[in-house]
Amino acid sequence: MEGIFTLVPLIVFLPVLGLLINIIFGGKMSEKAIGWLASAAAGATFVISVLLAYGLWSAHGEAVTVPFADWITIGNLHIPWTFRVDTLSVTMMLVVSGVGTLIHVYAIGYMHEDVRFKKDEKRYRRFFVFLNLFIAMMMILVSGDSYLMLFVGWEGVGLCSFLLIGFWYDMDTLGRPSWANSNAAKKAFITNRIGDFGFLLAGMTMFWAFGSVQFGEVFGLAEEIAAAQPGIIVAITLFMLIGVTGKSAQIPLYVWLPDAMAGPTPVSALIHAATMVTAGVYLIARSWPLYTLVPDAQYIVAMVGAVTALFAATIAVGQYDIKKVLAYSTISQLGFMVAAVGMGAFVAGMFHLVTHAFFKALLFLSAGSVILGLERGHHHLAHHNPLSAGAGGHEEHEEVFDPGDMRNMGGLRKRMPVTFWLYIIGTLALAGIFPFAGFWSKDEILLDAAKLHPEVFALLLTAAFFTAFYMGRQIWMVFFGEPRHEAAAHAEESPRVMTVPLMVLAGLSVLGGALNLPGVHTFGHWLEHTIEMVEHEAHLPAWLQISWGGLNPIVALASTVLALLAIYFSWLIYGRKPLAAGQKDPLKKPLGFIFTGMENKWFVDEGYWAVFVDRYVDIARFLADVVDWRFWHDWFHEKVIAGTYNWLSHIALNRYADQKGIDAFFNGLGELTKRASTSLRRLQNGFVRSYALAVLLGVVVILGYLVMR
Amino acid sequence: MIPLDHYLLLSAILFTMGALGVLIRRNALIIFMSIELMLNSANLAFVAFARSFEKASGQPLFSGQLFVFFVIAVAAAEVAIGLALIVAIFRIKHNVDVDQMSSLKG
Numbered sequence: 001m002e003g004i005f006t007l008v009p010l011i012v013f014l015p016v017l018g019l020l021i022n023i024i025f026g027g028k029m030s031e032k033a034i035g036w037l038a039s040a041a042a043g044a045t046f047v048i049s050v051l052l053a054y055g056l057w058s059a060h061g062e063a064v065t066v067p068f069a070d071w072i073t074i075g076n077l078h079i080p081w082t083f084r085v086d087t088l089s090v091t092m093m094l095v096v097s098g099v100g101t102l103i104h105v106y107a108i109g110y111m112h113e114d115v116r117f118k119k120d121e122k123r124y125r126r127f128f129v130f131l132n133l134f135i136a137m138m139m140i141l142v143s144g145d146s147y148l149m150l151f152v153g154w155e156g157v158g159l160c161s162f163l164l165i166g167f168w169y170d171m172d173t174l175g176r177p178s179w180a181n182s183n184a185a186k187k188a189f190i191t192n193r194i195g196d197f198g199f200l201l202a203g204m205t206m207f208w209a210f211g212s213v214q215f216g217e218v219f220g221l222a223e224e225i226a227a228a229q230p231g232i233i234v235a236i237t238l239f240m241l242i243g244v245t246g247k248s249a250q251i252p253l254y255v256w257l258p259d260a261m262a263g264p265t266p267v268s269a270l271i272h273a274a275t276m277v278t279a280g281v282y283l284i285a286r287s288w289p290l291y292t293l294v295p296d297a298q299y300i301v302a303m304v305g306a307v308t309a310l311f312a313a314t315i316a317v318g319q320y321d322i323k324k325v326l327a328y329s330t331i332s333q334l335g336f337m338v339a340a341v342g343m344g345a346f347v348a349g350m351f352h353l354v355t356h357a358f359f360k361a362l363l364f365l366s367a368g369s370v371i372l373g374l375e376r377g378h379h380h381l382a383h384h385n386p387l388s389a390g391a392g393g394h395e396e397h398e399e400v401f402d403p404g405d406m407r408n409m410g411g412l413r414k415r416m417p418v419t420f421w422l423y424i425i426g427t428l429a430l431a432g433i434f435p436f437a438g439f440w441s442k443d444e445i446l447l448d449a450a451k452l453h454p455e456v457f458a459l460l461l462t463a464a465f466f467t468a469f470y471m472g473r474q475i476w477m478v479f480f481g482e483p484r485h486e487a488a489a490h491a492e493e494s495p496r497v498m499t500v501p502l503m504v505l506a507g508l509s510v511l512g513g514a515l516n517l518p519g520v521h522t523f524g525h526w527l528e529h530t531i532e533m534v535e536h537e538a539h540l541p542a543w544l545q546i547s548w549g550g551l552n553p554i555v556a557l558a559s560t561v562l563a564l565l566a567i568y569f570s571w572l573i574y575g576r577k578p579l580a581a582g583q584k585d586p587l588k589k590p591l592g593f594i595f596t597g598m599e600n601k602w603f604v605d606e607g608y609w610a611v612f613v614d615r616y617v618d619i620a621r622f623l624a625d626v627v628d629w630r631f632w633h634d635w636f637h638e639k640v641i642a643g644t645y646n647w648l649s650h651i652a653l654n655r656y657a658d659q660k661g662i663d664a665f666f667n668g669l670g671e672l673t674k675r676a677s678t679s680l681r682r683l684q685n686g687f688v689r690s691y692a693l694a695v696l697l698g699v700v701v702i703l704g705y706l707v708m709r
Numbered sequence: 710m711i712p713l714d715h716y717l718l719l720s721a722i723l724f725t726m727g728a729l730g731v732l733i734r735r736n737a738l739i740i741f742m743s744i745e746l747m748l749n750s751a752n753l754a755f756v757a758f759a760r761s762f763e764k765a766s767g768q769p770l771f772s773g774q775l776f777v778f779f780v781i782a783v784a785a786a787e788v789a790i791g792l793a794l795i796v797a798i799f800r801i802k803h804n805v806d807v808d809q810m811s812s813l814k815g
Contacts, residue, residue, distance in 0.1 A: 686811025688740075692731050 004055035005064045007048050008083040011093060011139045014044045019132035026125040035108030038128035042104045042135050046097035053090045061087050061529030065145050065216075072148075076211075082145035084215065088530040091350060092142035092282055095357045099274045100135050102501035106365050107131065107266040109497035110372065114264055117375050118168055118175050127167060127264065134160035138275055142282060147203050147213040150283065154199065154247065157276045162189040164267040165260045173262050174402055184259035191256040195246015199283075202239035205232065219289040226293040237290055237297040240283065241304065248280025249331045250308045250338055255605055257331055261323040265368030268323060273330045273364050274357035281334065281353050284341040288531050292344055299453065301342030306449075306459035309335030311602070313466035317473065317587070318598025321404045322367045325474050329430065330360055332463055336445050339456055345448035346531045347516070347524045352445055354523075355437035355512040359429035362505040366423045367404075369494040369502070370478060373416050374403035377490035401487060406477040408485040410578060415491040420479050422502045427475055429509040431468035431563045437512030439560070444516070447555045450544055461559065468563035472570025481578025519549025716757035723750035737795050737805040741788065748784045752777045 018041025026034050056064070063086035072079040107127065115121045137160055141153025166185030172178040203213055209225055209232045210218050226233045244250060249257035260272045271277070284291060284301065291298050309332045316328035333356050340349030378401050402408060413420040429436035432443065442464060449457035483489035493499075516523035524533070543554050573586050588595050597603070683694075723746055730743025759773025795805050802809060 688807045688810065689732055689735070696728060696732070 004051055005066050005085050008052060008066050008085055008143060009068050010048050011045050011052075011097070011143060012136050014048065015041045015132040015136040015139070017041060019129045019136070022125055022129050022132070026129070029125075031112060031121075031124050032108070034125050034128055035104070035111070038132050039101060039104035039108065041132055042097060042101040045135060045139065046094070046101050049090065049093040049097045052085055053094060056085060056087060056090055061526065063087075063530060079146060079148050079213065081149060082214075083143045084145035085143070086530045087526050087528075088282075088285060088350070089142050091354065091527070092278075093139065095278075095354055096135065096138045096142065096275045099357050099361050099505070100131075100138075100270055102504055103266050103270040103274075103361060103365065104128070104131060106269075106368075106498050106501040107264075109495050110266055110365075110368055111264065113372055113375070117379070118171065123167070127164075130160055130163050130167070131266070131270070134164070134271060134276070138279075141279055145215055147206065147215070147218070150286070151196075151199060151203060154243075154279060154283075155196065157271070157279065158189065158192045158196065158247070161192070161260065161271050161276055162186075164271060165263040167263055167267065173404065174400060176400070181262040184256075184262035188256035188260050191253050192246045195243045195253050198239045198242025198246070202236045202243065205236050205239060209236070215286070222289045222293060230294065233290055234294045234297050237287070237294055238300065240287060240290075241297070241301055244280030244283060244301075244338065245304065246280075247283075248277050248334045248338060250280070250304050250335060251311060254308060254312065254331050255608060258324055258327040258601070261321070261327050265323065265364060265371065268327070269361045269364035269368070272327070273360040277330065277334055278337065278353045278357070281337040281341055281349055284338065285346045285350055285531065288341075288344075288346055291342070298342050298344060302339045302449075302453055302456050303342075305335045305337070305339030305342050306456040306463075307335070308332070309339060309463040310459045310466070311335075313463045313470065314598055315601050316470040317466060318585075318595055318600075319470075320406050320585075321402075322370060322406050322409070322474065322478060323364070323404055325406075325470055326360070326363055326367055329363075329467065329470065332467060333360065333430070335463065336442065336460060339460060340445040340448060343448055343452045343456065344533075345445060345452070347521075347527050347533060348441065348444035348448050350527060351516050351523050352438075352441035354515065355429070355441040355509070358505055358512045359426045359436070359438055359509040362422060362502060362509050363426035363430065365498070365502050365505065366419050366426060369419045369498055370409070370412060370416065370423075370491075371403045372494060372498075373412065373419065373491040374409065374485075374487045376492040377415075378403065378487035380490050380492070381486050401485075403487065406474065407579070407581075409478045409483070409488045410481040410485075411479070411483040412488060412491055413479040415483075415488070416493045418493055418499050419502075422499070422506050423475065423479065425506045425509055427471045429512075431471050431567065432464060432559055433468075433563055434556075434560055435510075435513060437509050439556075440513035440516060440518075443551070443556050443559055446559055447544075447552050450552075450555055451540060461562065464559055465562045465566045468566035469570050472567040473574050476570060476574035477579060480575060482580075484579065484581040518551035521550060713757055713761045716753060720750045720754040720757065723747070723753065735806050735808050737798075737807050737810075740807060741791055741795075745784060745788070748780055752780055755780075 018038050021037060022029075022034055029037070056062075063084065066083040066085065067080055068083055069081045070078075071081045111124055111127050115124045115127075134157060137153050137156030139153070141150055141157060144150045144153060162185050165188050166182045168175075169182040169185065170177060170179070172180035206218060207213055209229070210221050212218055212221075222233065242253075245253040257272060257277065261268050263272070291301070312328045312331035312335060316325050316332065319325045319328060333352070337349045337352050337356070340346075340352060425436070429438040432438045446457060446460055446464070449460050483491075514522075544552060546552055546554065577586075579586070585595065585599075588599075591598075600606075727743045727745075727747030727750060730746065731740050734740055734743065755773040755776050759770060762773075763770045798810060799805055
């Protein structure tokens with residue numbers, strides 16, 4: 001059984017193999033072959049992950065480290081590339097490769113149409129290369145045995161995120177030529193850099209204090225250091241939190257995630273909902289021995305998560321883009337997870353991470369199916385409408401149509417029944433309706449919050465209410481009522497290659513709760529091998545002490561009732577009287593400026609722009625115009641360096657050294673030759689006899705010399 | 710038997726006369742004749758030395774005489790060319806005064 005763990009490097013190298021084959025031979029392969037090869041690489045990774053999980057299960061959850069290669073050895077610093085197989089990392093591997101495989105398969109169908117609508121079929125292969133690279137990087141992240149290896153993966157997934165957000169880098173989300181998508185990619189990358197800087201500071205502080213970045217050594221020393229210098233652990237955990245806010249899109253660095261929806265929808269599902277953005281949650285869960293030592297830092301993390309959960313949920317209510325709603329929902333749900341792991345409820349947080357991966361991937365992919373359905377309808381219209389199909393009018397008549405705008409949808413439940421039912425399942429799971437997966441995981445978080453921090457509980461409960469509301473709003477707007485656009489009226493259902501992975505995800509969204517049912521707590525016991533849960537048996541009020549095998553009926557009932565209430569409200573507002581084409585949002589009037597705020601993301605982007613970006617541009621402009629151009633270029637280079645050089649060359653070198661020295665020497669040489677020849681030419685008088693005399697004299701002299709010698 | 714010194718003295722007198730003739734006279738023909746005189750004074754010295762060394766070693770030695778033949782042959786060729794030049798110059802200038810032939814001076 002031990003031998004099974006030596007397979008672990010394959011989880012990184014199988015996707016790498018897949019992407020290499022696609023890079024080298026992909027040019028001659030068909031689209032299907034490329035897609036299925038990439039999916040097979042991801043699928044094989046999943047198989048390996050399952051084997052690892054089985055090996056771990058039969059080894060009773062004992063963590064295993066598999067040394068793979070020496071990476072850095074400088075003096076005493078020794079950082080190997082070691083794989084860590086424990087229940088936490090294997091959970092992440094299963095989620096990443098499992099959901100990842102399904103999304104790969106889905107993308108075979110999705111990208112087939114996407115590259116045709118966007119009119120660049122050559123990018124099909126590139127997409128799968130990036131996707132496989134992402135899986136490899138994510139695996140490095142979750143399987144590393146040190147913070148440095150984790151950071152390698154952390155940066156790697158950031159790169160993949162950048163590449164995939166900017167996948168259609170030369171257009172905007174509607175396919176018009178523009179740099180909007182690549183700006184979104186840059187925004188994501190730069191925002192993440194700020195977070196990564198925090199992570200780097202955490203790593204350096206850790207190395208300074210512990211002399212190591214290996215998980216085992218750091219956690220072993222943690223208590224000792226915490227007793228000696230408690231400030232160090234607080235600093236490390238808070239620096240780490242900055243990294244988490246970047247990668248997991250929490251306040252204040254969440255702003256990149258909504259823009260990241262510029263990427264193709266499978267990317268939004270895989271990277272920006274299910275896996276990469278949960279890396280921050282994983283990081284905190286992984287660092288549990290540090291966080292549990294500093295309750296103050298834990299509280300800050302929990303508050304950041306809870307405030308983000310509510311804040312993002314309110315923005316989601318005012319969004320019109322189907323993917324933007326889901327993006328803010330993702331931020332909100334990540335807030336739930338961060339709050340959970342911040343409070344020390346690691347199992348609840350990780351449980352929500354897993355179920356969220358299922359249902360949010362399902363929702364995103366279904367949204368992708370809806371968008372493509374509308375694209376198909378729009379395309380169908382463009383080619384079959386006799387009025388607009390006039391000669392040469394093919395390009396002009398394509399008025400700007402946003403297939404992601406929910407105001408263009410409506411009534412899709414009849415046109416796309418499969419997607420509709422899948423979307424319903426995802427929505428119910430996200431809203432936390434019994435017995436869907438989200439109910440169990442969200443309920444666990446809420447219960448732990450109620451026990452530990454009532455204010456976090458209040459924030460999260462409100463956020464849960466908003467969650468159900470905006471999801472209800474989305475369902476009514478997208479699938480019910482009458483089509484508000486011709487394209488919606490002609491939308492077509494997606495092919496099987498897309499819907500089958502969705503059905504699997506839907507199944508997981510329904511049954512995912514079974515992982516950690518009250519009374520059984522399979523998942524909790526599984527993670528216990530890695531994370532020691534500290535039981536806080538404080539003085540709890542009586543209603544919180546009720547426990548049905550770990551389930552508190554009052555909290556569960558409260559959250560479910562709130563969710564149902566929210567869905568009922570959403571029906572009152574959006575379902576009972578469906579939106580007509582061109583009608584304003586019915587919430588706009590009663591809520592007034594509050595809705596304007598929600599609609600405009602509370603002007604956070606504008607605020608960041610005014611406070612940071614504009615100032616940054618000002619500084620950059622000052623540096624460029626004044627410091628660089630006027631000072632360095634005009635004054636220093638032109639006056640000082642070039643001036644000195646000119647003076648030297650004109651005056652010193654030219655006038656003195658060159659003219660007076662070198663020129664004079666050679667002119668003198670010429671003058672000498674001239675004078676010598678003037679006097680010598682008199683000898684050459686043309687009289688043969690004088691030459692003969694000279695010869696005779698010469699001979700006499702030579703002979704005289706020879707004789708006299 | 711006339712001693713070697715007499716031959717050499719005669720040869721020296723002939724050479725000096727020839728050299729003076731070349732330096733002093735302006736007529737190209739006379740200068741040629743003077744050159745012949747110098748060449749023949751050298752020939753005389755060659756032959757005299759050859760005879761003298763032959764006597765001393767007791768073996769027949771013709772190298773001196775051989776040289777003389779070469780010199781006579783070369784002198785003949787030189788005279789042929791020289792006379793041709795003088796004829797050519799006379800055709801242009803109508804005299805053979807070497808001091809008039811100075812148009813190539815620097």
